[in-house]
Amino acid sequence: MYSDKVIDHFTNPRNVGIIADADGVGEKVSASCGDRMKIFLKVSDGVIEEIKFQTYGCGAAIASSSMMSELVVGKTLEEALALTNDDVAAALDGLPAPKLHCSNLAADALHEAIKDYQDKG
Amino acid sequence: MKRIYLDNNATTAVRAEVLEAMLPFYREQFGNPSSIHWAGRSVSEAVEEARERVARLLNARPEEIVFTSCGSESNALALRGSVVFSEAWNGHVITTAVEHPAVLNSVRFLEKQGVAVTILPVDGDGLVDLDLLEASIRPETLLISAMWGNNETGTLFPVAEIGAIARRHKVRFHTDAVQAIGRVPVDVQAAGVDLLSLSGHKFGAPKGVGALYVRKGTGLTPLIHGGHQERGRRAGTLNVPGIVGLGVACERAAADLDLQVPRIRALRDRLEEGILSRVSEVRVNGHRRQRLPNTLNVSFAYIEGEAILLFLDMKGVAASSGSACMSDSFGNSHVIDAMGVDPMMANSNIRFGLGPDTTEEDIDFVLEILPPIIQKLRDMSPFYSEKAAG
Numbered sequence: 001m002y003s004d005k006v007i008d009h010f011t012n013p014r015n016v017g018i019i020a021d022a023d024g025v026g027e028k029v030s031a032s033c034g035d036r037m038k039i040f041l042k043v044s045d046g047v048i049e050e051i052k053f054q055t056y057g058c059g060a061a062i063a064s065s066s067m068m069s070e071l072v073v074g075k076t077l078e079e080a081l082a083l084t085n086d087d088v089a090a091a092l093d094g095l096p097a098p099k100l101h102c103s104n105l106a107a108d109a110l111h112e113a114i115k116d117y118q119d120k121g
Numbered sequence: 122m123k124r125i126y127l128d129n130n131a132t133t134a135v136r137a138e139v140l141e142a143m144l145p146f147y148r149e150q151f152g153n154p155s156s157i158h159w160a161g162r163s164v165s166e167a168v169e170e171a172r173e174r175v176a177r178l179l180n181a182r183p184e185e186i187v188f189t190s191c192g193s194e195s196n197a198l199a200l201r202g203s204v205v206f207s208e209a210w211n212g213h214v215i216t217t218a219v220e221h222p223a224v225l226n227s228v229r230f231l232e233k234q235g236v237a238v239t240i241l242p243v244d245g246d247g248l249v250d251l252d253l254l255e256a257s258i259r260p261e262t263l264l265i266s267a268m269w270g271n272n273e274t275g276t277l278f279p280v281a282e283i284g285a286i287a288r289r290h291k292v293r294f295h296t297d298a299v300q301a302i303g304r305v306p307v308d309v310q311a312a313g314v315d316l317l318s319l320s321g322h323k324f325g326a327p328k329g330v331g332a333l334y335v336r337k338g339t340g341l342t343p344l345i346h347g348g349h350q351e352r353g354r355r356a357g358t359l360n361v362p363g364i365v366g367l368g369v370a371c372e373r374a375a376a377d378l379d380l381q382v383p384r385i386r387a388l389r390d391r392l393e394e395g396i397l398s399r400v401s402e403v404r405v406n407g408h409r410r411q412r413l414p415n416t417l418n419v420s421f422a423y424i425e426g427e428a429i430l431l432f433l434d435m436k437g438v439a440a441s442s443g444s445a446c447m448s449d450s451f452g453n454s455h456v457i458d459a460m461g462v463d464p465m466m467a468n469s470n471i472r473f474g475l476g477p478d479t480t481e482e483d484i485d486f487v488l489e490i491l492p493p494i495i496q497k498l499r500d501m502s503p504f505y506s507e508k509a510a511g
């Protein structure tokens with residue numbers, strides 16, 4: 001049901017955790033199943049230097065958070081803001097249809113964190 | 122990798138002796154039991170022998186057994202068949218919030234046809250209030266449908282007490298005993314049951330065969346019209362190999378109640394105690410004592426069930442979950458919800474269904490791998506770290 005990439009990111013998620021002195025923190029709760037993703041960013045010179053996530057959710061949600069974190073680390077905020085839910089799902093070699101909303105959580109939570117950083121700035 | 126199957130409430134493997142008994146009925150004894158010639162006769166004898174075996178397990182009479190295709194068909198036949206037979210489209214049916222969807226959705230179907238429906242709530246252990254049940258009975262009540270053992274939590278309803286209430290009010294009593302057969306003694310006389318559903322594949326018979334016990338004198342309109350099979354209660358050429366297999370499985374189930382069930386119960390208890398002593402913030406869903414001996418449903422705070430199942434599966438362990446992320450409708454299990462369990466706890470419920478093949482090594486293996494899985498997922502969960510931070 002899940003691609004090898006999903007299984008890989010679910011089994012060995014990258015960038016799990018929190019950043020105590022994060023520059024931006026964002027989170028998103030899924031309306032459908034109550035799952036929740038929290039993103040912490042370290043930003044310098046408009047580039048995401050470090051990203052950490054915490055996820056309460058299914059395998060697809062955890063894999064999406066992990067994949068998203070890999071996609072945006074080292075990217076500019078503009079590039080990160082341009083990341084779409086579809087990009088995350090595509091990078092995971094697709095998700096089963098009922099699990100597409102789990103990847104939405106990842107991009108949305110990231111964008112919330114960037115917004116938080118920008119609001120502070 | 123060793124494979125450990127702990128999802129016996131979903132389905133079971135066909136028992137070797139069941140399969141062996143079935144095989145001659147595919148090629149050698151392939152006749153239609155309705156035929157009068159030699160090919161039909163011996164087959165019809167085998168079908169009647171199976172009927173006797175099913176009846177014996179339930180303490181019923183052979184003519185009270187109707188063979189069906191599965192538990193869902195048995196439930197539909199009991200519910201719809203009773204209402205259609207009564208022709209009382211303004212009648213009333215009582216059931217409970219934790220029934221299998223085959224019952225709940227049959228009841229909802231009847232409701233659309235105009236039948237009044239009462240769905241009784243359950244308490245935190247998944248039990249119904251019997252006074253409320255009795256008070257819900259109206260003059261026009263046709264039927265009470267309450268399951269014997271719950272498929273998700275294993276909670277056992279006090280069927281004999283419900284049967285006594287139904288008797289007192291001269292209301293039909295149907296019970297879905299799909300999960301109970303082979304796991305607890307099921308006696309239709311002692312329980313005062315009028316209709317009882319069972320399904321072969323939950324206890325070592327193949328998929329595609331089930332039965333409905335219909336107490337003598339309980340009128341039913343068939344779902345499937347056609348020939349006169351099953352005394353006019355269910356048309357269709359009989360699934361002879363399946364029926365033969367069901368008969369053997371029933372015979373073995375009776376023996377297993379003494380031989381296997383105490384062992385399975387001890388293993389289930391070992392699993393339960395092991396989890397409770399190794400993992401914090403765990404909730405056992407279901408009644409702690411009045412419960413199917415093979416079933417353990419547990420929730421783990423701060424995490425979600427599908428993720429747990431995936432990690433278990435990677436280690437070769439098959440279990441199941443009623444998590445919202447597992448359902449197409451993104452609702453938590455209606456059973457756990459009805460018990461008033463906190464949504465986050467409900468979302469991580471894992472069901473272990475032990476079976477005759479479960480060994481102590483299997484249980485110990487699960488006890489070894491499960492705590493790190495829970496910890497790994499908790500370490501990823503925002504709820505867990507927030508709680509740790511106070």
Ligand code: FES
Nearest residue numbers: 033035057102446
């Ligand atoms: S997070 Fe609930 S289905 Fe993926």
